[in-house]
Amino acid sequence: MSSVSGVPLSVLDLSPVVSGGDVGTALRNTIDLAKVAERLGFHRYWLAEHHNMPGIASSATVVLMSQVATATERIRVGSGGIMLPNHAPLIVAEQFGTLEAFHPGRIDLGIGRAPGTDQRTALALRGPGGLSAENFPQQLGELLAYFEHSESRGVNAVTAEGNRPPVWLLGSSGFSAQLAGRLGLPFSFAHHFAAENTIPAVKLYRENFQPSEVLDAPYVMLGASVFAADTDDRAHYLAAPSGLTFLSLRRGRPTPLPTPEEAAAYPYTDIDRVFIEDRFSSSIIGSPETVHKGLEKLVADTGADELMVTTMMHSHEDRVRSYEILAGLTR
Numbered sequence: 001m002s003s004v005s006g007v008p009l010s011v012l013d014l015s016p017v018v019s020g021g022d023v024g025t026a027l028r029n030t031i032d033l034a035k036v037a038e039r040l041g042f043h044r045y046w047l048a049e050h051h052n053m054p055g056i057a058s059s060a061t062v063v064l065m066s067q068v069a070t071a072t073e074r075i076r077v078g079s080g081g082i083m084l085p086n087h088a089p090l091i092v093a094e095q096f097g098t099l100e101a102f103h104p105g106r107i108d109l110g111i112g113r114a115p116g117t118d119q120r121t122a123l124a125l126r127g128p129g130g131l132s133a134e135n136f137p138q139q140l141g142e143l144l145a146y147f148e149h150s151e152s153r154g155v156n157a158v159t160a161e162g163n164r165p166p167v168w169l170l171g172s173s174g175f176s177a178q179l180a181g182r183l184g185l186p187f188s189f190a191h192h193f194a195a196e197n198t199i200p201a202v203k204l205y206r207e208n209f210q211p212s213e214v215l216d217a218p219y220v221m222l223g224a225s226v227f228a229a230d231t232d233d234r235a236h237y238l239a240a241p242s243g244l245t246f247l248s249l250r251r252g253r254p255t256p257l258p259t260p261e262e263a264a265a266y267p268y269t270d271i272d273r274v275f276i277e278d279r280f281s282s283s284i285i286g287s288p289e290t291v292h293k294g295l296e297k298l299v300a301d302t303g304a305d306e307l308m309v310t311t312m313m314h315s316h317e318d319r320v321r322s323y324e325i326l327a328g329l330t331r
Contacts, residue, residue, distance in 0.1 A: 004292065004295040004296060004299060004307065004329055005296055005299055007299050007304060007305065007306060007307055008043040008305075008306045008307070009042055009043065009306075009307055009308075009309060009326060009327070010042055010043045010044035010045070010046065010076075010221070010306060010307070010308040010309070011033070011034075011037045011042050011044065011045045011046065011308065011309060011310075011323065012046050012047075012048060012080045012223055012308045012309065012310040013030055013033060013034075013045065013046070013047055013048070013058065013310070014047075014048045014050065014056045014057075014058050014310065014312065015027055015029070015030045015047070015056060015057035015058040015064065016029075016055055016056065016057070016256075016257045016312050016313075016314075017054060017055050017056065017057050017256045017257065018055075018256055018257045018258075018259070018314045019255070019256045019257060019258045019259050019262060019314065020256075020259070021256065023057045026057040027057055027064065027067075029316045029319075030047070030057075030058070030064065030068065031067060031068060031071045032316070032320075033316070033319065033320060033323070034068045034071060034072050034075065034077075035071060035072060036320055036323065036324075037075060037323060038072045038073065038074055038075040040323060040324065040327035041327060042075060042323070042327070043075070043076060043306065044075065044076040044077070044078055044108060044308065045068060045072070045075050045076070045077050045078070046077075046078040046079060046080030046081075046108065046110060046308060047061050047064050047065055047068065047077075047078075047079060047080060048061070048079075048080050048081070049061040049079065049081065049082055049083050049086070049112070050117060051086075051117040051121045051125065052117055052118060052120075052121040052254075053117075053254050054254055054255060054256050055245055055254060055255060055256045055257050061079050061082060062079070062082075062095045062096070062099070065077050065078070065079060065099060065107075066099060066102070069099065069102070069103045069106060069107065070102075070103075074106075075106070076106050076107070076108055077099075077103065077106055077107060077108070078107065078108025078109065078110050078165075078168070079108070079109060079110045079111075080110045080170065080188070080223070080308065081109075081110030081111050081112040081168070081170040081188070082109065082110065082111055082112065083112045083113075083114060083115050083117075084111050084112065084113065084136060084139050084140065084143065085113070085114070085115050085122070085126065085135075085136065085139070086115055086117075086122070086125045086126060089139050089140075089142040089143035089146060090142075090146060090155065090157055092109075092143055093143055093146035093147060093157040093159075093160040094146075094157045094158075094159050094160055096109045096160065096163075096164075096165055097147065097157060097158075097159035097160030097161070097163040097164070098159045098163075099165070100163040100164065100165045101159060101163045104163075107165040107166075108165055108166050108168060109165045109166065109167045109168065110168040110169075110170050110188060111140065111143070111167065111168065111169055111170060112170040112171070112176075113136045113170075113171065113175065113176055114172075136179075137179060140169075140179075144164075144167065146160050147160045147161065147162075147163070147164035148161065149161045166186070166214065167185055167214075168180075168185060168186045168187070168188050168221075169183070169185050169186075169187055169188070170187075170188045170189075170190065171187065171188075171189055171190065171201060172189070172190040172193065172194035172197060172201075173194065173197055173201060174197070174200060174201050174204045177189070177201040177202070177204040177205040177208070178204050178205070178208045180205055181204065181205045181206065181207070181208030181209040181210065181218065182208050182209075182210055183210075183212065184209065184210050184211055184212025184213075184214065184215050185212070185214065185215065186214075186215060186219040186220075186221065187202075187205045187218070187219070187220055187221070188220075188221040188222075188223065188308065189201050189202060189205075189220065189221070189222050189223065190223045191222040191223055191224055191282060191298070191302075192223045192224055192225035192282060192283070192310055193225075193282075195281065195282030198222065198302060199301065199302060202220055202222075202302055202303070202304075205218060205220065206218045206220075218305075219305050219306075220302070220303070220304050220305050220306070221304065221305065221306040221307070221308050222298065222302060222304045222306075222307055222308065223308045223309075223310060224282075224283075224284060224295070224298060224307050224308070224309050224310070225242075225282065225283040225284070225309075225310055225311070225312075226283070226284045226285075226291060226294075226295070226309045226310070226311055226322065226326065227239035227242070227283065227284070227285045227286075227311060227313065227322060228284075228286070228287075228288065228291045228311075228321075228322040228323075228325040228326055229286075229287065229318070229321065229322065229325070230287060230288075230325075231287050232285075232286040232287050232290055235285045235286045235287065235290070235291075236285055236286075237260050237264070238260055238313050238314075238315075238318050238322075239280065239283065239285045239313075240260055240263035240264060241257050241258040241259065241260055241262070241263040241312070241313070241314050242257070242312040242313075243263065243276035243279060243280060244258050244262070244263045244266055244276075245257055245258065245312070246275075246276065246279045247268075247272055247275060247276060250275065257312060257313075257314055258314065259314050260314060284298070288325050288328070288329060291325065291326070291329070292329045295307065295329070309323070309326060311323065
């Protein structure tokens with residue numbers, strides 16, 4: 001198993017659609033990367049749910065999970081995460097019960113509270129008067145209940161009964177941290193886009209943790225953005241398109257992931273550069289030595305039990321190389 005200081009490493013994939021590419025290629029690259037990750041010894045391979053984003057092809061998360069699980073043999077496959085306000089709890093239970101039945105012991109159900117998209121798209125997903133993030137605890141309770149048969153309920157998720165995968169709560173603030181702790185569930189924090197909240201949220205989770213049937217002690221996994229290459233300069237060059245993508249998203253004009261050449265040629269303003277520098281402040285970018293030091297510091301600062309690494313690079317070969325470097329850090 002790949003690790004840094006004994007901490008398991010996992011993969012979070014958004015199936016990036018790149019400039020000059022297409023969705024089909026992005027999805028095939030995801031399958032290939034999952035096979036590589038399994039060969040390299042990564043612990044989990046999670047797919048993220050985002051909608052109406054031209055640079056992300058993992059919106060049909062459960063469908064893609066099924067393809068990844070079928071194409072691999074041992075690596076755990078999960079959602080990072082399913083955004084529960086976008087879905088009826090019954091449907092989620094049926095889908096993940098089915099996945100667990102097909103691939104017993106290999107499926108993770110990561111649940112998020114936010115819609116993972118803009119308001120207009122959220123409305124299209126839910127419909128008028130649909131689900132709401134404010135009702136998340138009730139939706140979560142309903143979802144978990146569907147994994148057990150109930151005569152009194154009258155509605156049962158047949159494929160879910162007896163096929164409950166491990167359930168994780170995902171978050172970028174204190175709300176899900178506290179809820180995960182009180183329910184005794186493992187917690188995954190999005191350090192890669194909410195680094196300022198990482199230590200307070202992890203502290204809240206541990207303070208509120210109550211042992212449960214599934215977990216005796218707190219378990220924290222941190223999402224980390226990592227760009228590894230053979231040299232620091234090369235890594236920063238390959239990371240630059242991700243910064244430009246964030247800038248485009250901030251301006252309300254999301255795009256496919258640019259090439260490094262497009263990112264280098266972009267006419268950034270001083271304000272743009274400050275914004276991108278801030279976005280990259282929580283990322284770990286560099287050579288194997290630099291990345292190793294960055295990951296060691298992150299684990300030391302947070303006491304993370306596991307790290308889930310996301311890497312958005314234009315070239316699939318460069319992205320594979322980044323994960324190869326990660327896997328080799330402790331060999």
